[in-house]
Amino acid sequence: MLKLIKRCPEYVRGYKEYCQEAYDNNVIYFRPTDPKLIDDEWFSRTKGFYDKKETGEIQPISFHFWAVDSEKFIGEFQLRTEFPPKVMTDIGSIGYAVRVSEQGKGYGTEILKQGLPIAKEYGMEKVLFTINDENAVSAHICEKLGGQLIDKIEAYNDAEGHHILRRYWVYL
Numbered sequence: 001m002l003k004l005i006k007r008c009p010e011y012v013r014g015y016k017e018y019c020q021e022a023y024d025n026n027v028i029y030f031r032p033t034d035p036k037l038i039d040d041e042w043f044s045r046t047k048g049f050y051d052k053k054e055t056g057e058i059q060p061i062s063f064h065f066w067a068v069d070s071e072k073f074i075g076e077f078q079l080r081t082e083f084p085p086k087v088m089t090d091i092g093s094i095g096y097a098v099r100v101s102e103q104g105k106g107y108g109t110e111i112l113k114q115g116l117p118i119a120k121e122y123g124m125e126k127v128l129f130t131i132n133d134e135n136a137v138s139a140h141i142c143e144k145l146g147g148q149l150i151d152k153i154e155a156y157n158d159a160e161g162h163h164i165l166r167r168y169w170v171y172l
């Protein structure tokens with residue numbers, strides 16, 4: 001059964017495998033940590049950074065969860081609880097991904113089914129999804145969960161280049 005948990009040392013090895021699969025398969029819609037950076041000290045080295053992301057010392061405020069099924073690392077869920085310009089025009093309220101070898105089994109949908117109530121617990125009434133116009137799978141899942149298309153805007157980042165971004169509200 002899938003669970004969303006806070007980042008923890010026990011799953012670092014699985015997290016690294018997930019990152020490696022993303023880099024090997026050139027996943028561009030959600031770029032995790034470069035697996036080369038993940039060594040034995042990586043968790044303790046980066047803990048302070050992720051803690052600061054939760055307190056607002058680093059914008060945008062964000063909460064990072066890992067998705068695991070028993071011993072297996074499945075994917076991740078990131079939640080940004082405010083709506084600064086970076087969230088509105090680039091990364092959205094939600095970042096999520098499933099490791100390539102586990103895609104197409106319902107895990108992506110399940111991550112959001114468990115993640116959206118967490119957003120509500122953080123006091124959010126709605127979340128913004130920003131989805132590359134060519135990312136049909138993610139758009140399908142977002143619409144399945146009630147996403148209402150607001151508009152499409154032009155966007156740019158290093159991984160995706162110039163692209164069209166769909167923006168959806170999901171009301172909680």
Ligand SMILES: CC(C)(COP(=O)(O)OP(=O)(O)OC[C@H]1O[C@@H](n2cnc3c(N)ncnc32)[C@H](O)[C@@H]1OP(=O)(O)O)[C@@H](O)C(=O)NCCC(=O)NCCS
Binds near residue numbers: 029095103131141
């Ligand atoms: C998006 C992502 C998380 C989905 O994870 P997943 O575990 O494969 O998703 P699920 O198995 O729950 O659901 C896939 C859905 O897409 C549908 N689908 C598959 N191919 C499709 C296509 N070409 N067009 C539209 N829908 C498609 C499936 O039928 C399924 O829908 P259903 O449950 O209604 O039948 C995963 O593809 C991923 O990690 N992608 C890279 C990162 C990413 O894009 N993150 C989101 C950024 S906004």
